[in-house]
Amino acid sequence: MSAIDAIVGRPDDGGREHPGVLLFADAFGLRPQIQAMADRIASWGYVVLAPHLFHRDGTVAELAPQGDLRTPEGREAAIGQAMTRVRALTPDLIVADAADHVAALRGLVGVADGPLGATGYCMGGAVAVRTACARPDDIAAVGSFHAGRLATDAPDSPHLGLADARAAFVFAHADQDPSMPPEAIALLERTLSEHGLEFASATYPDAPHGFTMADTSSYQEAGAERHYRELRDLLAARL
Incomplete structure (x- = not known):
């Protein structure tokens, strides 16, 4: 993965080593909003890598x-415009990319040895979950925010891989998101419990799908700020 295929955020502290965090963007991909989010997470004391998930379809x-x-x-x-490439990013391709994403993050200057975190938004939430399932020895903390279709009756539903995960999870669902209805949330939570995984799962009130994204019409400041607090607590506890 070349430097132009990812956004990187670093703490401003003179080059000390820090834990690494993968940031998986929404369907709109890498853009200034994702850089701002990576920089904010980095300010807590992490090196953040947001990879270009759609590298097979074109440049950023x-x-x-x-x-x-x-x-x-x-x-x-x-x-x-984005849905064609979103549908083309199959579970098999996500798992194939997971090794490259982990290697690219670990290869950055200033990333400490040890467990990594992952955070994902909208479709990136499913990518974060699948990455944790595919790389259980690497990913110790996962945040998934306003992600849809995490638990369905499809044979490749993300929740079906949780038997292989060892991370702690934080899920924040949007109460106005039809892609993650209450029955899907219940199935996800039941599966996490069945596999003995540490998790928190909450439905944010009056929140639309995409509530963290300040550059879109779905932005909700209360939900976005709550998500940063919960993600920060998760990463601090596990990394």
């Missing part, structure tokens, strides 16, 4: 969202 610049994501119309148009 080629796939950059068109239009104004802060309007409902602009956001919906961008979703329509």
Whole structure:
């Protein structure tokens, strides 16, 4: 993975070593909002790598969202443009990329030996879960925020891999998100419990899908700030 295929955030502390965190973006991909999020997480004392998940479909610049994501119309148009590549990123490809993502993060200057964290947003939440299942010796903490379709009746549903995970999880669901209804949340929580995994799962009130993304019309400040607090506590406890 080359330098242009990822965003990196670093603490501003003179180059000491810190734990590493993978950040998996939403369907709109790498952009200034993701850099801002990576930098904020890095300010807590982590080296953050946000990989370009759609590297098979084009460069970051080629796939950059068109239009104004802060309007409902602009956001919906961008979703329509992104869905082809989202559907093409199959579970097998996510698992194949997981080794490269972990290696790229561990290869960055300033990343300490030891457990890694992962945080994912929208579709990136499922990527974070699958990465933890595929790399249990590496990923010790996972945050998943406003992710959809984490627990379905599909044979490749993300929750079915949790038997292989050893991470602690924090899930934050949006109560206005039809892609993660109450019955899916219940199935996810039941599966986590069955496998003896440490987890917290909450449904944020009045929250739309995508509530953390300050550059879109779905942004909700209360939910976004709550997510940062819960993610920070998780990473501090496990890394």
